[in-house]
Amino acid sequence: MGVTIKDIAKLANVSHTTVSRALNNSPLIKEKTKKKILDIANTLNYIPDYHAKNLVLQKSHTIGLFFTSMANGTSPSFLVDSIRGVSKVIDVQYNLFVRGIDDYDDYTYINNKRFDAIILMSQSDRDNTFIYNVVEKGIPLIVLNRQVDDSSIINILSNDKEGAYKAGEYLIELGHSHIAIIEGIEGFKSTQQRKEGFLNSLIDHNVSIRQEYMIQGNYDMQSGYEGMKALLRLKQPPTAVFCSNDDMAIGAMNAAFESGLNVPNDISIIGFDDIELAKYTTPSLTTVKRPIEKISMTGAEAVLSLMKMNKDDKSMLQNKVLINTELMVRQSVKSRSSM
Template sequence: MVTIKDVAKLAGVSMTTVSRAFNEKAVIKDKTRQQILDIAKRIGYVPDYNARGLVTKKKFVVGIFFSSMGDGTSRSFLSSIISTAYEALPDNYLLSVNDIRSVKDINGLVRNRMDGVIVVSQSDRDNDFIYQVKALGLPLVVINRFLNDPDIRNISGDDLRGVKDAMTYAVKQGHQRVGMIEGIPGFTSSTQRRQGFDQAVLANQLIVNPGAIQIGDYSLTSGQQAMIEILRLPKEQRPTVVFCANDDTAIGALRACYAAGVRVPNEISVMGFDDSYYASMSVPALTTVRKPILAMTTRGIEDLLKLIDGDTLSADNHVILEPELIIRESVQAISALD
C-alpha cells in the first residue's frame, strides 16, 4: 500500500506537507502542492479515510433514510433523489442509502458510521426514527414532509399551495363544480392537500356537491373505486374536475372513467399530484403538481453539510419550497366541454 510517507520521501518533504497538499484549507506554497499532487498521482497515492477519520473524528459518510423505499411516489423518486444528493455532496463523501424500517441498531449503524443524516420522510410513522437520531445529537435534516418541530431542520414542499395553484388553474379554465379524492387519512400530506383544495373552494366560491369528495389511500385501486362513486352522481351534480391526492389515484380514476365510458377530459377533468413517471404516459397525460423534491434534496444536503461543519443556519428551521404545476392533457377548458 502506498502511503503518505512514500509521497513525502519522493517529494523530499515531510508527511505533514503532503497532508497539507491534500487539504484545501492548509497553507502551503502552490508550487509545492502541485509537485506533491503530481507525484501522488504518479504513484497512485490516495489518502486512507480510516486513518484520516481516526484523527479528524469524521466518517465522510452521509446517511439517507427513506420511509419505505418501495412506496416512493414516482418511479424515479428514489433514484433521482440519490443522484441529486450525490451532486450536492463533496466527492469525498459516501452516501449510505437505507430504509428506515430495516434499521436494527441505530447506535451501531448511524451514530458510529455517519457524520449526518437526511431523512426523506413520507409519514408520521417516521417520527420515532427521527427522534432517535435527534437524541443521538447527530446532524439531521428532514425533507419531503413538513415536520412540526422548530429544533429540527426541515425542508418541505408547499403541498397546500400546490393544490391551490392547480385548482386556481382549473378555475381559470372555467370549472366551478369540483371534487376531490383524498389521500390516506391522518397523513400530513393528505391534510395539506385537502386544505389547499378547501381554500381554493372558499376563495373561488366553488361548488362541492355531496359525494364529490371521496377518501382514497393513495393507491391506484382506491382511485378507481373513488371515481366510480363520484360518477354515480347525476351528471348535472357531478364535478367537472376532480383533484386526486396523488398520481396513482388519478390514474385509477382515469381507468374508472374509461370503464364507465366517461371521456377525460371531454366530459370530466382529472388532476393528480407528484408527477410520477406514468403521469406523462397515461391517456390522457395527467396534469399534475410536481413536488420540488430535487430542490429539497439539494438544499437538504447543503444544510446538512453546514450542520456537520458546525456552521449555523438561518434561524427558522422550516424551509418551504414551491411546487410546480405540470400542465398536460387531463384538464380541459369548461367552454370546450362536450
C-alpha cells in the same frame, strides 16, 4: 505493497506526522514543506488509505437518505427524483445510503460512526422519533418534504397547500362546481396539506363541499382507479376530480375510460407532482408540479454546508425553505361550458 506515509517521510526527511499534516492540508505546516511532500507523493503515485483515514478522523464518508417508508406511499417516480436530486449534489467521495425508516425495529445502528449526515424525506409525523434520535446523536440532519415544528431543525419542502389551492381554483375558473378529491394516505402530512389547500379553494369561491366527493386513496394507481369507480357510482358524479398525486390520477383516468367516459370531454382530472409519465398519458395530465428533484438538491447542498459548520454558525442557515409549486396545464381538464 503500496507506497506508505513512512516511505514519503523517509524521502522528505521529515516525520510521518508532518507528512500526514501535509496530505490533509493542515495550516500547521509551512507551504514550502507541504509542496515538497506533495510533489514526492505525486511522483510515487501515493494513494491514501481512506479506510484508515476515516478511522482516525472518525468519519464514515456516508450520507444517509431516509424515507418514511420505501414500500408504502413512496411512488417509484418520487423515489427516483429524490435520489437523483441528492446524487447531483453529493460528491463521489461520499457513499449514499438509501433506506426506509420502517425497516428498523430500533435505531441502534443510526449513529455518527456510520453516518456523517442524514437527509430525511419525511412523509409522516411518526418520523419524529427517528428525527430526535438523529439530533440526540449529534448527526447533521436536514428534513425534506414535511415541516417539523422545531426551529433547530432545517426543513426544505414544497408549498403543497398553495399548489392544491391552485388546482381547485383552476377547475372552478373553468366552470366546475361538482368537484371531488381522491386523497393520499391517511396520516401523511402531504395528504393533509393538499386536502386543506383544495378545500380552501372551494370555500373561497363559494363552491359546496360534499362529503361523498371526498374519497380516501393510497397514493397508488389502484386506489385512484377504485376511487374514481366509487365516484362514478354516485347518483350525481362529479364533473372534475382533483387527485392528490399523479399515480392516482392515472388510475382514475383508466377507471373513467373503462366506464365509457372520455377525459376531458365527460370528466376532467387533475393530478399533483408532475411525474415524468404525466406528459405522456392520453390525454396528457394537467397537474401541479412539485419539484422533488430541486427540493432534494437544495437539501443536499444544505447538509453539506451543515457538515462544515460549527454549532455557532448553524444559526446562519434558514430553518425553513419553501419551494414553489407550478400548475402545469395540459389536456386532461376542460371548461365545463364546452363539455
